[in-house]
Amino acid sequence: MTEAQHDALRVEVGGAAPYAVQVGTELLASLEVPQLARALLYDERLPASLVQSVRGALGPTVEVALPSGEACKTLAVMTEVLSRLARANLPRDGAVVGLGGGATTDLAGFVAASYLRGVAFHTVPTTLLGMVDAAVGGKTGVNLPEGKNLVGAFWPPASVTCDLGTLDSLPAWVFREGAAEVFKHGLIADATLLPRVLHADFRAGGPGLARTVADAIRVKADVVTRDLTEQGERAFLNFGHTLAHALEAVTRHGVPHGEAVGYGLHYAALLSLAVGGADVTAHTRSFLAWQRPAPLPELTFEDVWPFMARDKKADHAGVRFVLLHEVGRPYLARVPEGTLRACFDAWRADVRGMTGADMNAEEHA
Amino acid sequence: MTEAQHDALRVEVGGAAPYAVQVGTELLASLEVPQLARALLYDERLPASLVQSVRGALGPTVEVALPSGEACKTLAVMTEVLSRLARANLPRDGAVVGLGGGATTDLAGFVAASYLRGVAFHTVPTTLLGMVDAAVGGKTGVNLPEGKNLVGAFWPPASVTCDLGTLDSLPAWVFREGAAEVFKHGLIADATLLPRVLHADFRAGGPGLARTVADAIRVKADVVTRDLTEQGERAFLNFGHTLAHALEAVTRHGVPHGEAVGYGLHYAALLSLAVGGADVTAHTRSFLAWQRPAPLPELTFEDVWPFMARDKKADHAGVRFVLLHEVGRPYLARVPEGTLRACFDAWRADVRGMTGADMNAEEHA
Structure with a gap:
């Protein structure tokens, strides 16, 4: 365990297949995935240095750059990604690693759930929204023209790594966007989050950020532990x-x-x-x-x-x-x-x- | 329970979500599905009278005729079927009913597993292959250009109804095709099946047919109960x-x-x-x-x-x-x-x- 991993906050998610969420900084370069064969699926608009850091840690068998954001959440994109994994002969004991915002990890998770009827999934959210909402709870899926998230699977990840340093590359409105889910968690379960959202600095390293993110994740973790x-x-x-x-x-x-x-x-x-x-x-x-x-x-x-x-x-x-x-x-x-x-x-x-x-x-x- | 249902043989499949397989004749017209909203997905080449019998029993909310046989097992067909269900507003407490051979029920099962992240699935196999292999065990899925069944989900059905009368409409080579799975079950687990395959009359009503089919299903049911x-x-x-x-x-x-x-x-x-x-x-x-x-x-x-x-x-x-x-x-x-x-x-x-x-x-x- 590296020093950064040691300092990271942990949120445990229970249920049939328990897993842990790590929240901290400088976690990407020491990302660990037990499966030997790995497919890395990432948002094509991520900073190259960020992708390179994960690539260096994983040594992926195959990698696929996905259309940025919600544009990747279609069955057409999914079809192409699945074929790429098949052509690379990614085996049943391999893993899919999703790197990006909530849309990227939703697609990557559904690919993991469906490829060979299911392989291990590791998720590395790079947006606040992805960390506090999409990363925990195992909901994966894509959209149909008829509506959002109408197709998918419950496929809990094997690990969730929230590196707050990834938030640095994003404009301020993206933080405020993701904060809606933190505020929602406050409204349904933890009133202390409400003022923290409105006053906290969501920039990486801002005071209390890791704690606020971890507390928001915990609201969801507790709910999905009881009702996946x-x-x-x-x-x-x-x-x-x-x-x-x-x-x-x-x-x-x-x-x-x-x-x-x-x-x-x-x-x-x-x-x-x-x-x-x-x-x-x-x-x-x-x-x-x-x-x-x-x-x-x-x-x-x-x-x-x-x-x-x-x-x-x-x-x-x-x-x-x-x-x-x-x-x-x-x-x-x-x-x-x-x-x-x-x-x-x-x-x-x-x-x-x-x-x-x-x-x-x-x-x- | 109708007289035909009373006479049917039952094979129980255990595991986290147990279900029963019924094997008999004249079961279609009294097919029962507890969910109030139903999508009926069927092989477009099935005899119209057979489809009409199931339609009459179910009163489906929406029905989709699928390309016959393996041609339906693509993500493109799946995309279209999912959109049809969404346009019909099939709700989360609805059910998908698959009627056809193993390919049809594989596709229907994957649709059930994925639509709204999973709705109830009832399967009504109409081929020997579909009855003894595809119907039990919860494997669903589609093919990729790179290979067969490379995409899918484990999604056990809520019920399996094997009406041997459906076999009557098929040519003899289709029976002999399906018999390969019966013979395989004999080789791996039940030597008594081997001579029964080579001597039995697989036409509906042939002596011992229901018993042979039920015994072949039981081999698979016992295995998947222990290892889904x-x-x-x-x-x-x-x-x-x-x-x-x-x-x-x-x-x-x-x-x-x-x-x-x-x-x-x-x-x-x-x-x-x-x-x-x-x-x-x-x-x-x-x-x-x-x-x-x-x-x-x-x-x-x-x-x-x-x-x-x-x-x-x-x-x-x-x-x-x-x-x-x-x-x-x-x-x-x-x-x-x-x-x-x-x-x-x-x-x-x-x-x-x-x-x-x-x-x-x-x-x-």
């Missing part, structure tokens, strides 16, 4: 996500996931209030004011409703939402369509005034 | 399959799976003998003489070796074969390339004289 395949409480992690997924789908992923979640958290807060819960909209308003997401195109309830209806939390009786009785007390319920529509209009009016709009345009460009 | 994900003895079910898969790949599925297995059983018997096992080649010769597979194109060891090397039983140290000490005593071992090559040449000379050749051409047309 979303029979119950795991659904709570989808707080804010029903509208978020619809916004992503209707804009064809023009809205980054974390900003869609930021928007979705406020809609879920409005719904929670409308059906009798505590008013947590001050929190979600504060978050949006801090996150400054890019403005949305003009959208009506009719635009997003077909995508919300296709949400994975739907069953034959209709779509269900994660709501809050109050901070830390989530529950799952159906909401009358009239309420969904009224809250959508209220949400639409609210967020018009709260986005980054002009001041953010330059950063997003 | 092929950590150990499940690999024995691949006796004869390393060459079989290579023959299928190199001919681009010009050889039907069961005939490839018939050929592969004889090669595996020759290998077993060459490395010191008992001589079971009289059995595999008898089987080939009975099965009368279509003749193969001219093939050299160099043609098939790259595909054997890509076998899923390979690990980083190379390809492994299932061999027999004697009937009922399989084991897994590496074989020197010189032995593989010498046995290939012996096998090639043997099978040249044993195929159906001319007499079979008409039936295969």
